[in-house]
Amino acid sequence: MKETKYKVEVDSLTKYFGSLHVLDNISFQVRNGEFICVVGPTGCGKTTFLNLLTRIYQPTRGDLYIDGQSANPKKHNIAFVFQEPSSIPWMTVEKNLRFGMEIKKLPKAEIDGRVERIIKLLGLQDFRDSYPHQLSVSSEQRIIIGRAFAMNPDLLLMDEPYGQMDVKLRFYLEDEVIRLWQELGSTVVFITHNIEEAVYLAQRILIMSNKPTTIKEEVSVDLPRPRDVADPRFIEIRKHVTDQIKWW
Amino acid sequence: MKETPVLSSAEKKELRLKRIYLLLPLLSLALLFLLWILAATGTNKDSFPSPLAVWERFLLIMKRPVKDYTIFGHVLQSLRRIFSTLVVAWITGISFGVLTGWNRKADALLSPLFTAFRSVPPLAWIPLITIWFGTGEGSQMLIVYTGCIASIVVNTQAGLKNVAKMYLDVGTVFNASSRQMLFQIAIPSALDAVFAGVRTSTSAAWMVVLAAEMLGGKSGVGFLIVRGMDSLDLPLVLMSMIFIGVVGAMLAVLTQIVEGVLCPWTRKKSA
Numbered sequence: 001m002k003e004t005k006y007k008v009e010v011d012s013l014t015k016y017f018g019s020l021h022v023l024d025n026i027s028f029q030v031r032n033g034e035f036i037c038v039v040g041p042t043g044c045g046k047t048t049f050l051n052l053l054t055r056i057y058q059p060t061r062g063d064l065y066i067d068g069q070s071a072n073p074k075k076h077n078i079a080f081v082f083q084e085p086s087s088i089p090w091m092t093v094e095k096n097l098r099f100g101m102e103i104k105k106l107p108k109a110e111i112d113g114r115v116e117r118i119i120k121l122l123g124l125q126d127f128r129d130s131y132p133h134q135l136s137v138s139s140e141q142r143i144i145i146g147r148a149f150a151m152n153p154d155l156l157l158m159d160e161p162y163g164q165m166d167v168k169l170r171f172y173l174e175d176e177v178i179r180l181w182q183e184l185g186s187t188v189v190f191i192t193h194n195i196e197e198a199v200y201l202a203q204r205i206l207i208m209s210n211k212p213t214t215i216k217e218e219v220s221v222d223l224p225r226p227r228d229v230a231d232p233r234f235i236e237i238r239k240h241v242t243d244q245i246k247w248w
Numbered sequence: 249m250k251e252t253p254v255l256s257s258a259e260k261k262e263l264r265l266k267r268i269y270l271l272l273p274l275l276s277l278a279l280l281f282l283l284w285i286l287a288a289t290g291t292n293k294d295s296f297p298s299p300l301a302v303w304e305r306f307l308l309i310m311k312r313p314v315k316d317y318t319i320f321g322h323v324l325q326s327l328r329r330i331f332s333t334l335v336v337a338w339i340t341g342i343s344f345g346v347l348t349g350w351n352r353k354a355d356a357l358l359s360p361l362f363t364a365f366r367s368v369p370p371l372a373w374i375p376l377i378t379i380w381f382g383t384g385e386g387s388q389m390l391i392v393y394t395g396c397i398a399s400i401v402v403n404t405q406a407g408l409k410n411v412a413k414m415y416l417d418v419g420t421v422f423n424a425s426s427r428q429m430l431f432q433i434a435i436p437s438a439l440d441a442v443f444a445g446v447r448t449s450t451s452a453a454w455m456v457v458l459a460a461e462m463l464g465g466k467s468g469v470g471f472l473i474v475r476g477m478d479s480l481d482l483p484l485v486l487m488s489m490i491f492i493g494v495v496g497a498m499l500a501v502l503t504q505i506v507e508g509v510l511c512p513w514t515r516k517k518s519a
Contacts, residue, residue, distance in 0.1 A: 073423045078421070084414060088433075
């Protein structure tokens with residue numbers, strides 16, 4: 001155990017698949033309660049990067065630390081929001097929200113309390129006994145996001161959760177995520193290829209390069225919330241990030 | 249004043265088609281009945297009983313039961329036989345299907361055995377079963393068992409082998425134990441496949457029970473048909489056939505309703 005002021009530390013993470021060099025020496029830190037967006041071109045190894053964070057893959061070199069300890073899914077609480085809607089069709093909204101906590105065998109009173117809070121925050125009171133297929137796509141995605149936040153995760157990973165949604169829904173759900181994050185103080189790493197989305201959400205943006213992937217630049221976004229996409233400073237940051245992705 | 253809806257010609261056509269589609273099945277039933285009447289007239293009179301003869305036979309068996317049972321009694325006897333067998337088949341079949349569908353070693357070890365057993369049609373077991381165990385109640389149930397076990401096993405197996413990776417990933421992310429993976433993710437997600445097995449095994453059992461009862465049974469619709477054949481009582485045969493068809497259709501509908509109640513998420517979105 002090492003002394004640290006960071007919640008999450010990624011230390012020279014490197015991954016080879018055979019001779020294919022996918023990730024090269026990625027290092028960054030996340031403070032407790034911080035919201036970070038990772039942007040990069042398609043095929044830049046985002047998925048591999050995430051799978052390393054969730055420990056589905058082991059890194060070739062380097063490591064990931066949570067609270068100064070090597071990340072361990074048995075001990076640490078890492079929640080994940082998948083790209084595709086991943087609500088569980090045979091469970092009602094409420095059961096979906098309880099699901100992760102029940103797997104972790106949390107005490108019932110604790111689960112009840114957290115679920116009530118999330119249901120209220122997401123405005124899902126009327127739908128608690130509905131099944132996911134009876135809801136709209138946006139409500140379904142809200143369940144998944146609620147399920148992840150309900151875990152009180154040490155680290156919440158989101159993998160392009162709004163990739164398939166239209167503009168209006170995306171704005172709506174982005175605000176929702178910000179609200180949950182501010183309310184619950186989780187630490188979030190949000191992966192996206194949508195630069196505007198990254199500038200809208202993040203406190204800090206990590207720009208990834210092409211393979212072998214490394215972190216090209218860190219951009220901190222200190223705009224006040226709620227952010228205005230037409231604000232000249234917003235546009236300036238967005239342009240800067242875009243240029244960084246365009247020019248290798 | 250009541251507003252009369254203005255319909256485009258396409259909408260009118262759709263409305264007309266909808267009515268036609270409602271009507272056509274009734275028409276086909278009427279046609280069947282007509283064919284029956286035609287077939288039962290003229291020279292065929294003795295070899296093909298008319299609807300009236302069948303109806304009279306039905307009234308007769310209600311008044312004078314065959315072997316202590318009216319037609320409904322015989323239907324109930326057959327139903328009792330298949331359901332007591334089905335319960336055993338479902339318990340053993342689902343357990344076997346879950347085991348071989350989930351555990352690859354068990355699959356490699358046991359599935360070839362099962363495939364060998366399954367490739368023999370259930371009716372081919374009848375001679376051996378009859379010689380070993382006679383024609384009593386136990387043998388009849390054993391024959392039904394051989395007839396319905398395959399579909400429940402195969403469907404359960406397929407359901408557990410094809411659990412969507414997404415759900416397993418969700419389990420992995422929440423760090424579910426392998427026990428939780430099986431009981432909280434894999435089995436629930438396979439339930440619709442299991443139910444498909446329940447449905448097909450029920451209809452298979454209903455078919456095979458007839459064969460079982462035809463061989464020296466003392467009750468049931470299969471017995472009734474053979475009794476009719478032996479005594480050249482053709483109205484009895486035809487009446488039994490009609491009951492078998494109707495009950496078979498009712499079983500199909502019933503299992504579907506039960507599935508809808510037990511697995512509400514499999515119901516269509518429009519519901």
